[in-house]
Structure formats: structure tokens, C-alpha cells
Amino acid sequence: MLNITLVNGFTLKKNEIIIEKMKVTIKDLAEKAGVSKTAVSFAFNNPKRISEETYKKIMKIAKEIGYSPDPVARILATKQTGTIGVLFPQAVSEVLQNPYISDLIRGIGTVCDKEGLALTLLSPMKGILNNTIQNAAVDGMIILGVDKDSSVHSAFKMRNMPYVAIDAKCNAEYINVGIDDRSMAESLMDVLLDNGHEKILFCALKPIALDLAEPDQSTTIDERQKGIQDSMRKHNLKENTLDSYTFIESETSFESSYRIAKQILQSEDRPTAIYCMGDIQAFGFYKAAAELDINIPEDLSVVSFDDLPVSGILYPELTAIHQPGYEKGVAATEILVKRIAGEDCKSVRLNANIVKRSSVAPAKK
Amino acid sequence: MLNITLVNGFTLKKNEIIIEKMKVTIKDLAEKAGVSKTAVSFAFNNPKRISEETYKKIMKIAKEIGYSPDPVARILATKQTGTIGVLFPQAVSEVLQNPYISDLIRGIGTVCDKEGLALTLLSPMKGILNNTIQNAAVDGMIILGVDKDSSVHSAFKMRNMPYVAIDAKCNAEYINVGIDDRSMAESLMDVLLDNGHEKILFCALKPIALDLAEPDQSTTIDERQKGIQDSMRKHNLKENTLDSYTFIESETSFESSYRIAKQILQSEDRPTAIYCMGDIQAFGFYKAAAELDINIPEDLSVVSFDDLPVSGILYPELTAIHQPGYEKGVAATEILVKRIAGEDCKSVRLNANIVKRSSVAPAKK
DNA sequence: CTGTTAGCGCATTCAA
DNA sequence: TTGAATGCGCTAACAG
Numbered sequence: 001m002l003n004i005t006l007v008n009g010f011t012l013k014k015n016e017i018i019i020e021k022m023k024v025t026i027k028d029l030a031e032k033a034g035v036s037k038t039a040v041s042f043a044f045n046n047p048k049r050i051s052e053e054t055y056k057k058i059m060k061i062a063k064e065i066g067y068s069p070d071p072v073a074r075i076l077a078t079k080q081t082g083t084i085g086v087l088f089p090q091a092v093s094e095v096l097q098n099p100y101i102s103d104l105i106r107g108i109g110t111v112c113d114k115e116g117l118a119l120t121l122l123s124p125m126k127g128i129l130n131n132t133i134q135n136a137a138v139d140g141m142i143i144l145g146v147d148k149d150s151s152v153h154s155a156f157k158m159r160n161m162p163y164v165a166i167d168a169k170c171n172a173e174y175i176n177v178g179i180d181d182r183s184m185a186e187s188l189m190d191v192l193l194d195n196g197h198e199k200i201l202f203c204a205l206k207p208i209a210l211d212l213a214e215p216d217q218s219t220t221i222d223e224r225q226k227g228i229q230d231s232m233r234k235h236n237l238k239e240n241t242l243d244s245y246t247f248i249e250s251e252t253s254f255e256s257s258y259r260i261a262k263q264i265l266q267s268e269d270r271p272t273a274i275y276c277m278g279d280i281q282a283f284g285f286y287k288a289a290a291e292l293d294i295n296i297p298e299d300l301s302v303v304s305f306d307d308l309p310v311s312g313i314l315y316p317e318l319t320a321i322h323q324p325g326y327e328k329g330v331a332a333t334e335i336l337v338k339r340i341a342g343e344d345c346k347s348v349r350l351n352a353n354i355v356k357r358s359s360v361a362p363a364k365k
Numbered sequence: 366m367l368n369i370t371l372v373n374g375f376t377l378k379k380n381e382i383i384i385e386k387m388k389v390t391i392k393d394l395a396e397k398a399g400v401s402k403t404a405v406s407f408a409f410n411n412p413k414r415i416s417e418e419t420y421k422k423i424m425k426i427a428k429e430i431g432y433s434p435d436p437v438a439r440i441l442a443t444k445q446t447g448t449i450g451v452l453f454p455q456a457v458s459e460v461l462q463n464p465y466i467s468d469l470i471r472g473i474g475t476v477c478d479k480e481g482l483a484l485t486l487l488s489p490m491k492g493i494l495n496n497t498i499q500n501a502a503v504d505g506m507i508i509l510g511v512d513k514d515s516s517v518h519s520a521f522k523m524r525n526m527p528y529v530a531i532d533a534k535c536n537a538e539y540i541n542v543g544i545d546d547r548s549m550a551e552s553l554m555d556v557l558l559d560n561g562h563e564k565i566l567f568c569a570l571k572p573i574a575l576d577l578a579e580p581d582q583s584t585t586i587d588e589r590q591k592g593i594q595d596s597m598r599k600h601n602l603k604e605n606t607l608d609s610y611t612f613i614e615s616e617t618s619f620e621s622s623y624r625i626a627k628q629i630l631q632s633e634d635r636p637t638a639i640y641c642m643g644d645i646q647a648f649g650f651y652k653a654a655a656e657l658d659i660n661i662p663e664d665l666s667v668v669s670f671d672d673l674p675v676s677g678i679l680y681p682e683l684t685a686i687h688q689p690g691y692e693k694g695v696a697a698t699e700i701l702v703k704r705i706a707g708e709d710c711k712s713v714r715l716n717a718n719i720v721k722r723s724s725v726a727p728a729k730k
Numbered sequence: 731c732t733g734t735t736a737g738c739g740c741a742t743t744c745a746a
Numbered sequence: 747t748t749g750a751a752t753g754c755g756c757t758a759a760c761a762g
Contacts, residue, residue, distance in 0.1 A: 026739065037741090039748065054747090068500075068523075069739080070738090072738090073754095075502060076440075076441045078741065092471065102461050106461045116491070119485060120485035121477075135434075137448075255674055309462075309618065310648065310675075312620070390754095406757060406758085435754090439757075733761090734759105734761075736759085738755105738756090744752100746747105746748085746750095
């Protein structure tokens with residue numbers, strides 16, 4: 001394409017009616033100011049290196065002609081993008097339906113703001129996670145809900161890119177930020193079993209089908225299942241009793257949870273207690289129960305993981321594992337920033353705790 | 366810094382104990398494969414341009430030595446970052462407390478996924494919005510809640526960067542995606558006035574104090590105020606009666622809304638109706654009311670803007686303006702993509718509608 | 731169909 | 747304190 005440079009600094013593109021403003025570069029500014037490109041560069045990045053006088057002159061002319069350094073060129077030269085990525089295993093539109101994720105991102109965003117970093121939301125390109133890992137222009141990544149796919153980890157290694165996982169394995173070769181899902185799951189199950197519940201429905205988040213041979217199941221769920229079994233053993237229930245419990249999966253949206261809840265609560269032989277893997281699911285059951293005139297907790301006990309701020313809206317108040325979502329985001333990002341700076345870091349296990357409130361009552365006989 | 370290149374492709378940095386893997390570049394691959402850099406470039410970007418045979422050879426060696434094109438260098442050369450930014454007037458950690466924003470981002474993310482674009486969350490750098498506009502490495506931006514600050518618009522012009530606003534002015538010189546806030550606000554007020562309410566509390570979102578001389582007040586609120594006055598006029602209330610109504614502001618978090626709600630509902634002379642500018646605030650009032658044994662709608666009517674999916678959890682169901690948050694995000698991003706491609710576009714006004722449910726009852730005398 | 735060549739815009743080393 | 751020269755890794759116009 002032929003560019004005709006006009007005197008007034010505009011460019012006329014052949015075959016296009018558009019007249020677009022030409023980018024004013026460091027060279028233009030240097031010429032107009034009668035200094036070298038280096039001087040201009042210093043003016044913007046390291047003013048101490050040049051005299052007060054030339055600094056002022058450069059800045060004055062910069063304003064006049066509307067110059068500011070091109071971010072991309074600067075990135076190429078410095079090898080620093082000044083942004084970190086959050087890698088989701090699913091489309092952004094899916095993932096953001098879960099308020100827990102918002103909480104996580106809030107935490108990540110807090111540190112980014114503090115560090116002057118931008119935050120980019122990344123999801124699989126053409127369904128392939130590794131494409132994204134290879135092509136994202138970021139200094140480091142935080143990965144969510146990706147555990148067992150080791151190709152992910154080697155992709156990071158190939159790019160030599162620092163990354164930190166949230167809610168993945170804690171004993172793995174990468175850095176993870178999480179809680180003790182197993183023992184927390186146990187405590188939550190204890191509450192139900194102590195109250196004599198026998199017909200319990202477990203409501204998990206739908207496992208994510210990636211570009212993997214076998215559909216991935218997050219280790220978070222694995223750990224929680226172990227915790228649930230720990231509790232059963234403690235209560236002298238055979239482990240395989242778990243099979244007689246119902247285990248369902250739902251999407252991570254309120255509407256989907258609600259739909260499933262409605263269906264379940266209308267069944268003949270409905271459970272007396274619901275064990276949710278996320279508040280968003282408890283939302284669905286609360287709504288469905290209200291509509292069906294099923295009282296919580298008299299007719300139905302509900303417990304859940306997360307205890308998000310916004311879940312305070314639920315009435316009666318939810319018995320739940322208080323999950324430090326925001327703090328997870330903060331911790332993971334702080335670690336990532338250190339790793340980008342070349343420091344060594346270790347996995348972190350954050351504290352969680354059970355909050356017993358009024359959504360559980362003894363099972364009716 | 367002195368780099369000693371070792372035979373095995375590792376670099377040893379002086380004064381550092383770190384041994385880091387050296388980046389393998391297009392040049393390395395071209396040499397190893399015995400072809401030109403161009404051939405390699407085509408192999409990755411436009412395979413049809415080279416023979417099947419060389420393509421295979423290149424890709425094979427690429428895998429062996431672990432080559433993949435550097436995203437930043439590619440961006441510099443193509444002048445396309447492949448990412449769009451969402452510019453918030455506040456820190457990400459603030460803004461994400463409002464589920465309405467998540468809804469917006471979901472919509473934006475949907476189009477980004479479809480188009481293969483990354484999405485970066487941008488907030489003011491060092492408190493200055495224009496810094497961010499100047500330095501972000503994106504192809505275009507969507508701006509939220511920034512209206513009256515014309516310096517923002519000239520900053521975009523200076524960078525020659527396409528942008529689209531959400532919830533800003535519709536008759537402005539830039540492209541906006543929004544709803545008819547004025548008439549919607551009127552309908553909502555009608556409901557309250559028709560039910561005989563006279564002590565109404567208006568609950569707005571706290572205006573955003575930017576780096577502006579005068580604190581900005583979003584035009585959304587302006588429009589809604591006009592709508593409210595329209596309704597009052599229609600009901601033969603003097604406009605200045607509005608002054609006798611209470612008008613408060615809250616942060617956009619559930620906790621903040623709840624705190625304020627609790628305070629207000631405990632006052633001697635509490636309002637009989639609450640008019641919320643966002644669901645998140647209605648959440649706060651529902652919770653506070655439940656705790657204070659104030660029944661909705663018998664003792665307190667509540668109406669709101671947004672009607673988010675997750676607000677379905679509220680009981681009794683909320684009378685609200687159904688706001689197409691997700692759709693706004695989609696529409697704005699579709700327009701932005703077109704603008705980046707050089708197409709001309711116009712502002713869009715999306716449909717909203719009032720959903721009358723059970724959170725309103727006649728005022729008690 | 732393939733390869734050569736010339737930038738993209740900036741930061742930075744080194745010499746002046 | 748300043749400036750000339752070089753390179754970052756890639757793409758794309760152009761010539762072969």
C-alpha cells in the first residue's frame with residue numbers, strides 16, 4: 001500500500017478514502033527539538049540523565065505535536081509488557097457467571113493496580129489453551145482451574161514464563177495458592193452428618209471439558225471428595241455409602257443452578273440436605289425452595305463453599321466454608337510479581353474456616 | 366550486562382546466579398531449517414504461500430527447538446495487538462464489586478472470544494485516566510462511566526484510537542451504547558407514586574472522583590433524575606418536592622449498601638419506599654429489612670435498576686428496570702471491532718423494560 | 731513460489 | 747551531559 005506523506009503530517013492511503021493521522025514518533029520529536037532520539041527517550045524514562053533545560057524543551061514540543069511513546073515499541077525494547085494475564089479454562093462469558101471468580105479477579109486487580117500492571121483476561125484460543133499460553137503478550141500468568149493437564153505446564157516452560165496457579169495441587173512442581181479443601185470439606189460434611197442427614201445431594205460445578213483426551217476434573221473436587229469420605233468414616237458410615245448419595249453437576253450460573261434445584265426439589269424422594277460446591281448453587285436452591293414452599297432449614301438444610309460477600313443476602317444465613325477468594329487473588333498476584341522479578345517463591349495455603357449459621361437443621365425422621 | 370552465550374543455548378548473566386533459557390528466534394529456526402526468515406514467517410502466518418514440503422520441515426524443526434513467534438515482536442510489525450481494553454474510572458477492585466459490571470464484561474468477553482481478541486482491564490494509572498489511554502497496548506477501548514471529561518476524548522483522538530462508551534451520552538460526538546434511562550426512570554417512579562408513596566429514598570451509586578477539577582457525575586444519573594421529575598410532574602407534584610426526598614449515595618458493594626440500609630431503616634422517620642439505582646443496593650436493603658423485621662413490600666417497597674440474573678434470588682421478587690447489561694457489552698464490542706476495522710458506526714440505544722413484580726405495595730397511611 | 735531487504739519505534743551501550 | 751549506532755524479533759513489500 002502506497003502512503004503519500006502530506007506536509008501537514010497526514011497520510012493518504014491508496015484505495016482508501018480515510019485520511020488518518022500519522023503517528024508522530026520519537027524521531028519527529030527529536031528533529032523538531034533539535035536533539036537526538038536518545039535525549040527524548042531519557043526525557044520520558046530517566047529525566048535525571050539530561051539537563052533540566054533540554055527536558056523542558058522536549059516536553060514542551062512533545063505536547064505541541066502530540067507525542068507520547070508507542071507502548072508496543074517500548075515493550076519490544078524493554079522486554080516487559082507491564083501486564084499479567086489470568087488464564088481461564090473456559091470462555092470469559094462462562095466463567096464470569098460465577099461471582100467467586102469476580103472475587104478472585106478483584107484480588108488480582110488490587111495488586112495490579114498497586115503495581116501499575118494491566119490485567120488481561122485470557123481464555124483458550126480456538127479451544128486450545130496452549131495457543132493462548134504461547135501467544136499472549138504478558139509478563140506472567142495466573143491460571144485458574146487447570147490442574148491435571150501437564151501440557152499446560154510444559155507450554156509455560158517453553159515460553160519461560162512465570163505463572164502461579166489458584167486452586168490447583170499444592171504439592172505440585174508449580175506454585176499454587178489455595179486452601180485445605182480436604183479438611184474444610186470434611187468439616188462441612190460433619191455438620192450435615194451430625195444433624196442426622198442421610199439423604200444428601202452433592203452439587204458440584206461442571207467439570208471443564210478442555211482440549212484434553214479425558215475430561216479434566218479439578219483436584220479441588222478430588223480433595224473435597226476425600227474430605228467428605230473422611231467425615232463419613234468418622235461417622236461410621238461405610239465409604240461406599242457415598243454411592244447412594246446423589247452427585248450432580250451444574251453450570252456456574254444462577255439460572256442453571258435454579259433450574260436444576262427446582263427439578264430436584266420437586267422429585268418424590270428429595271434430599272433433606274444439599275451440599276453445594278459454590279454459593280452460586282446455593283442461590284439456586286434458595287430460590288427454588290422459596291417457590292416450592294420448602295422451608296430452609298426445617299425442610300431442607302443447605303451448606304456451601306465460598307461464603308462470598310454477596311451471599312450475605314441469603315436468608316436464613318448460609319452455613320458455609322468461608323473461602324478467601326479475594327485474598328487468593330492478592331496472594332497469587334503478589335507471588336507472580338515476585339517471580340517475574342526473578343525471586344523464588346513457594347506455594348501458599350491460605351486459611352479458610354467454617355461459618356455455622358442457620359441454614360442447617362436436624363433431619364426430619 | 367554481559368551475556369555469555371553457552372554452547373547449549375543458555376545464557377549466563379553477569380552478577381546473577383540465574384541461568385536462563387535463551388529465547389529461540391525466527392532466525393535460529395531459519396538457519397537450522399536452511400530457509401529464510403520469511404519462509405518461517407509464512408509457515409506460521411500464511412502456510413499457503415510456501416510449499417507443503419518446506420512447511421513440514423519448518424514445523425518439525427520448530428517443535429524440536431521449541432520455537433514459537435514472539436507475540437510482542439509480531440505486534441510491533443503488524444501494528445495489531447489483538448486485544449481490546451475496558452477502561453474503568455476506578456480501581457478494578459472497586460468496580461468489580463458491582464455485579465452489573467461483571468455482566469457487562471461477560472458481554473464484552475463473548476465477542477472477544479468470538480473474534481479471538483484478548484481483553485484487558487484498565488484503570489487509571491497513578492490516578493490519571495489519560496495516562497492509561499496513552500500507554501495501553503490495545504487496538505481499541507470500551508469506556509465505562511466516563512462522560513463529562515472531554516480530555517478523555519481528546520486523549521483518544523491524539524492516539525487515534527477507536528473507542529466506544531457504555532452508559533454515557535447518546536447525543537455526543539463519540540459512540541455510545543445505552544438505554545433510555547430517562548423514560549425508564551420515569552416508569553419506575555410511576556410505580557412508586559401510583560402506590561401513594563411520599564417518603565421515598567433514592568439510592569445512587571457514589572459518583573466517581575477522578576482527576577477532574579469538579580467531581581464527575583455520570584449522565585446516567587442526570588437522565589434518571591430528569592425521568593423522576595417527569596413522573597412527578599405527571600403526578601402533579603411540584604418538581605422541587607424532590608428536595609424533600611432523600612438522596613443518598615453508596616459504594617457499589619453489597620456490604621456498603623447493607624450498612625447504609627441498616628442505618629436508614631432504623632431511623633425514626635424512615636422512608637416507605639426505596640428507589641435504587643442498582644440491584645446491588647437493593648440487596649443491601651433486603652438484608653437490612655429482614656434483620657429489622659421490616660416486611661417487603663408491606664412495610665417497605667423497593668424498586669431498582671438492573672434486574673441482574675443473580676437478583677432472581679431476592680424474595681419477594683424485585684420490581685425493576687430490566688437492564689440489558691450483557692447485551693450492552695456485546696453491542697459495544699461489536700461496534701468497537703468494526704471501528705477498528707475502519708468501518709463507520711453509530712450510537713446504539715438498546716431496549717430496556719420495566720418488570721413489575723412483588724416488591725411494591727401501597728404506602729401505609 | 732521463494733528469498734532478500736528494509737523497516738516497525740523504541741531503549742540502550744558506548745564513545746564523544 | 748549528549749548523540750550515533752545497534753538490536754529487539756518479526757512482517758511484508760518487493761524482486762528474483
